[in-house]
Amino acid sequence: MLDLLQMTGKQRQFVALLQSQPQVESLNRFCAQHGFDINFINGFVRSGALEGYVLWQEQIHPTWRLTAKGEDLGGQIPGMALADRLLNGITDRAILQAELGATFSLHYGALRREQAVDLADGEGEGQVVVLKSSVLAAYPQRQALFSQIAAGPLTVGQDETASGTASLDWLQQQGYVARHRTLDHCLTVLPALQNLALSDVVSALTSELILSGQWQQVTLKPYDIQAEVPDVAYGRPTILTQCIQRIRDIFLNMGFDEMSGGMVESAFWNFDALFTPQDHPAREVQDTFYLANPQTVSLPEDAEFIQQVRQGHETYYGGQWTEAEASRAILRAHTTTTTARRLYQLQGQDGKYFSIERVFRNETVDRTHLAEFHQIEGVVVGELLSVRTLMGYLTYFYERLGFKNLKFKPTYNPYTEPSLEVLAYHAPSGGYIEVGNSGLFRQEMLEPLGCGHKSTVAWGLGLERIAMLLYGVDKLSDLIGPEIAIRLNP
Numbered sequence: 493m494l495d496l497l498q499m500t501g502k503q504r505q506f507v508a509l510l511q512s513q514p515q516v517e518s519l520n521r522f523c524a525q526h527g528f529d530i531n532f533i534n535g536f537v538r539s540g541a542l543e544g545y546v547l548w549q550e551q552i553h554p555t556w557r558l559t560a561k562g563e564d565l566g567g568q569i570p571g572m573a574l575a576d577r578l579l580n581g582i583t584d585r586a587i588l589q590a591e592l593g594a595t596f597s598l599h600y601g602a603l604r605r606e607q608a609v610d611l612a613d614g615e616g617e618g619q620v621v622v623l624k625s626s627v628l629a630a631y632p633q634r635q636a637l638f639s640q641i642a643a644g645p646l647t648v649g650q651d652e653t654a655s656g657t658a659s660l661d662w663l664q665q666q667g668y669v670a671r672h673r674t675l676d677h678c679l680t681v682l683p684a685l686q687n688l689a690l691s692d693v694v695s696a697l698t699s700e701l702i703l704s705g706q707w708q709q710v711t712l713k714p715y716d717i718q719a720e721v722p723d724v725a726y727g728r729p730t731i732l733t734q735c736i737q738r739i740r741d742i743f744l745n746m747g748f749d750e751m752s753g754g755m756v757e758s759a760f761w762n763f764d765a766l767f768t769p770q771d772h773p774a775r776e777v778q779d780t781f782y783l784a785n786p787q788t789v790s791l792p793e794d795a796e797f798i799q800q801v802r803q804g805h806e807t808y809y810g811g812q813w814t815e816a817e818a819s820r821a822i823l824r825a826h827t828t829t830t831t832a833r834r835l836y837q838l839q840g841q842d843g844k845y846f847s848i849e850r851v852f853r854n855e856t857v858d859r860t861h862l863a864e865f866h867q868i869e870g871v872v873v874g875e876l877l878s879v880r881t882l883m884g885y886l887t888y889f890y891e892r893l894g895f896k897n898l899k900f901k902p903t904y905n906p907y908t909e910p911s912l913e914v915l916a917y918h919a920p921s922g923g924y925i926e927v928g929n930s931g932l933f934r935q936e937m938l939e940p941l942g943c944g945h946k947s948t949v950a951w952g953l954g955l956e957r958i959a960m961l962l963y964g965v966d967k968l969s970d971l972i973g974p975e976i977a978i979r980l981n982p
């Protein structure tokens with residue numbers, strides 16, 4: 493059925509033209525005459541939209557078209573320019589050569605081949621002699637038909653006067669034109685179309701329409717949400733930013749508050765407050781970035797707190813705990829620094845916190861490792877929290893992202909006991925891969941922070957790992973840096 497409202501402007505124009513005539517013999521010619529794209533109109537007709545309004549019949553016309561040789565002629569057949577002048581009585585060779593320049597011999601050669609001309613000697617020297625004027629006389633028609641075909645296929649039999657046929661035969665013999673078969677349609681317009689009222693349909697509401705009040709009269713074309721629209725390459729957040737936003741939303745919805753901390757930290761908050769001994773291998777320069785400027789970060793002024801940390805370390809690990817080592821400035825190696833600071837602030841108050849921030853490790857950079865990455869940190873402070881609580885939070889969180897079948901594996905952290913490595917199932921590789929680390933903070937850590945009477949569950953998860961799994965990326969350089977593909981979007 494013809495949907496008047498959904499027709500495009502071109503289609504309406506076409507339908508309106510059809511209304512004014514009972515029959516269209518050749519749709520091809522009709523389109524050429526009125527400036528319609530024949531493929532577009534064929535598509536419209538074949539879509540069945542005009543069913544009940546027109547009858548259409550397929551026709552295959554033999555047509556004349558230019559050959560490749562014909563196309564190469566640049567619009568004029570050889571011989572034409574000279575024939576034209578000779579017909580006008582110009583026979584002086586010097587003049588003809590001056591006028592035709594380098595093409596003289598081309599045109600002369602063409603006429604000579606038909607034995608229509610010759611170069612006179614003796615008495616008429618310097619003249620071009622016409623031997624067969626009938627051949628010259630045929631040229632204007634040959635040229636006219638050639639030009640017509642160059643402008644568009646000419647239906648065979650359309651110019652079937654005897655001379656026309658002879659000219660077309662000649663053009664074909666020369667290899668300038670050839671016969672082809674062209675698909676065409678003949679349309680018969682039915683009364684239903686003639687009686688159709690094509691009201692004015694407006695596709696855009698303009699300020700003129702609104703100001704003039706005309707908008708009340710016109711019929712507005714409804715939106716077609718299926719319509720093809722051009723692809724627009726607009727700016728959008730990178731994948732990593734999108735991931736951060738998604739994860740932030742999940743934790744906010746779980747009732748967590750976001751926390752954040754500085755990238756430059758003291759070894760104290762990164763290690764000592766987390767009950768990591770001063771001779772722990774993670775503190776070596778191979779693992780951690782130590783800063784030259786600033787070289788130190790001052791320790792908390794709370795002397796009792798420092799004393800408790802010192803005592804804890806010296807009692808448990810032995811040896812001497814020094815403030816000098818604890819004050820060394822580093823780039824934080826994990827966001828658990830922020831958690832430690834928050835616990836110290838809370839002094840045993842309950843709460844749920846998360847952060848998604850950047851951390852730095854002195855690692856060899858490769859396809860899946862960079863010296864900096866993001867951690868999704870989380871901590872819950874409360875009563876009677878257990879390994880089950882921890883597994884519950886993590887399972888819930890990863891499920892929101894679509895990761896089911898988590899696995900937990902015992903591991904070791906100086907500051908948690910027990911400690912659980914988190915593994916997620918990675919369908920493409922058919923195996924489990926490590927996505928994070930977690931645990932319950934130890935009493936030795938919680939005590940100096942003023943949270944000794946509480947229990948906690950905490951985790952630090954890799955953001956890039958999640959992003960790579962979610963977006964099917966296997967190189968970090970596809971996620972970070974100048975080569976990231978903007979189009980990489982789920």
Ligand code: PHE
Nearest residue numbers: 826828929930931950951952
């Ligand atoms: N800080 C640990 C890491 O960087 C993660 C972690 C956080 C583990 C909190 C336990 C508790 O791997």
